Amino acid sequence: MAPFAQDCKRCFKAFVFATLTALVAVSSSAVGAGRGWIWFGLLYALLAMQPNHAQDVIVNRDVNIDSLDRNTARLLITMRMTEWPDKRPVTVFVLPDKNPLHQSFAKRILDVYPYQLRSTWDRQIFSGTGQAPQQVADEQEMLQRVSQTGGAIGYIGAPPDSAAVKVIKVE
Amino acid sequence: MGFQPRIHLAAPLPLLLAMLLTGPGLAAAQSEQRFGERLQIHGFASQSAIQTSANRYYGDSPDTSFDFTEIGLTASLRFSPRLLLAAQVLSRRAGDMGDGSPTLDFGLADINLASNADYRAGIRLGRIKNRLGLYNQTRDMPFTHPGIFLPQVVYFDKVRNLILSADGVLLYGDLYRPFGHLAATLAIGAPIVDENVEAAYLVGDFNGTIETNGNSWLASLWFTSASERLQLGLSGATASLQYDPQPDAIWPLDPGTVDLLYGIASAQYNAERWSLTAEYMVEPIKRRDFGPVRPDGDLNAEGYYAQATYRLLPHWQLMLRYEEGFADRDDRDGRTLEQQSLGAIPAKKASSRILSLGLRWDISRQWMLRTEYQRHIGNFILSEIENPDFSRFDKHWDLIAIQAAFRF
Structure with a gap:
């Protein structure tokens, strides 16, 4: 924690x-x-x-890392890096494009604008060179899906109460 | 045209698939990821209405054309972190340039040989979309470019098939560094040509068929800064075409060849509210042995544009673009062309100068509406198939278009 x-x-x-x-x-x-x-x-x-609109990157408990650098976080979220260092597949969950938490996550944690993420995913999907993340409706579903899916990564606005997911630092 | 599987290149595919499918990674992958998370289906559809003051563009545009419809369906399946299968079927109605019959736009296996936080490398096999310029790879997906029409002096819709995709093999390598990414591709394959290609390179719709003469080579090198603000790229392709005349043609050409290079230099800067884009295209063309009607010639077609997009509100975007293109950069006013063709090809056919203004409204995640106005001087970008009678070209013309697009 x-x-x-x-x-x-x-x-x-x-x-x-x-x-x-x-x-x-x-x-x-x-x-x-x-x-x-x-x-x-x-x-x-x-x-x-004012409540600090902090974001935390969360991963499934089976993911064997404690911190990520910003570039690696960006590679994971844009789905260019499809496996963890231990070769397990990565599953990415994101909130809808217009969700304020998604927007501040993109800008503050990944240092890209949300429209750039969308354009990267679109280019991958519609040229057959990659895929797009799974979209969840809200933070509650985010927490649930990340905790239930092996190799999953996502983000939430405030640290979770439960130990169902692992919170990792982005440096 | 259309889908012609090329067996010789695809032969090793089943073997590689088998190797990857039985690999140790898959069992783990399947138990952890639901099938629905590994299979993704997406699609799009768009309909446009086009009005021009003169000249036919995407159908009978002087009388308002609705003859521009794009429908695409894409499926991808991630078998494992190392193997992705993806295909897209596209139906494109584009005036006399496309009749809407479905084609396999791409169908490929992406085999990742190495992937970590420092680099990525792999192979793609099958029908591959060419990464030429910023927009070619997804040129028919309306949401991925700011205007209704791509800048025609670089991304000619009249010969889109020659550069669109290739049946072959592509090697890719990405290098991730703290200052940014470097991405390189090298590909060899057979491009898909059709009567549009023939009409453009022979300047007119002659009887006979045109075929690719051997494989095309394609290469690209891109740099993207760490936060993806700046993107710089060089991309290019070679193509060689062989013309096979019909023996009973009234005005036959000899069985000649066209060899060409197509190169684009690209730059884009992305800020929160605006993006600036510029691309420069050069295309050296060698035309040989067609006989006296189309004498041997070395030309350098050239085109460039600068484009600004401004996101004035979260779902509204303005676009301003200026572009210029020339059939031969040593004959920008087209006088030599007119003289050589004894007046059959008018000088105004040799160049296009276009100013475009567009407004885009992303109504929701699924729906988008946009409109575009263009002021044209010259007729270089117009299709020879849509405008067979060059004497009826109007040099100064305007275009207004609206488009509704849907995606899922």
Whole structure:
């Protein structure tokens, strides 16, 4: 559960930083340094408290890796890498193109735009050089399918409560 | 034209299939992946309406043509991580250039010999779509390119079959590095030619048949930056054609040959809201031994375009494109051609300059609607079969088209 711990640490840091900023703002306004700082501090605190739209890459428990680099994650999701290092087949699950989680996963974790993923999958399907991932309706189905399918990879918005899947780090 | 299986190249296929099917990977693959996850079926259909101010383009366009319909059905089966079987049947009605009879667009076995996070290499056997330029591989699938029509000065629809696909063998190798991917292919196979090819290279629909003379070679090299923002590619093909005249033809040509090279340099930059694309095509053509009607000649056909697409809203896309193409880059105004043919081939037939403006609306995952306006100067890209009487060419013409497309 390393990413979960990391997320918490990040949240905590942001909270501390925001509180400090707010305190500095309030105290500086008290000495007449300017009212603008109060608003700035409050806004910052608010932003920092916003739920962090974090994504986690999840894999079936039988997948024998703990971390992935970004390029490898991209090769897996675009289905150009069809087997794990131990030669077992990869099955990829994705959310629909317009799902906000899919969009932020593509941009933040894979560093590609969602339309580029679609165009890569389309080129593979309609030239006979590859396939497209399995689409799931929502995060609940994602969790279920990844946990039930050997060699599966997918992603979710928040770390799962259960140990049905393995969460892996993308570096 | 159509599907002609070429046994000599496909002979080792059953053996390889057997080897892969009985391999140790399959048992594991089958127990873990459901059949439905390994078999994928996809398809598409599109219908267009085309209106031109003059000249026939995809049917009787001056009187509004509905004669442009594409229907495709694709199936792929991943037997194992190392073996993919895939085929697509395509029906394409395109004015006088295509009658809609179903053809096997591709049918291949992709055998992966090595695959990991650093590289991938393998072989494809069967009927293979050629990776020429950015769009040839999926040129008939409407969702994969921004406009209704591909830039004609590079992707001639009038001779699409010559470069579309080949029955043969392809070797591929991909190299994955932190800065990006390098992908190379090398293929040999028999291209599929038809009467459109003959009419284009002999400049007119003569009696007789044209056949490929030996196999074509195809090669491509692509670089894609790590986050796929930048894509650069070089791709090319060779083809050799042999003309066999009909003995009772009124105006026969001698049994001549056409040898050609077809090369494209491609560049594309993809940002979140916009994409910029440019491609340059050059095609050296050697025409020999057709007799006095079509004298021996060495030509260099040339075409290039620049295209910008802008995703102004999540489901709306604008396209702007300018393209120029020439039958012979040493005779851009076509005067030499007109003189040599004693006026039979007008100078305006030698070039095309086209400005296109398009708007695309992706209504849902399944449906798409788009429209396109084109302003043309010249008649180079027009089909000789659709416009047999060159004296009736209108040099300045416009086109407006709409298209509805469906996919699943």
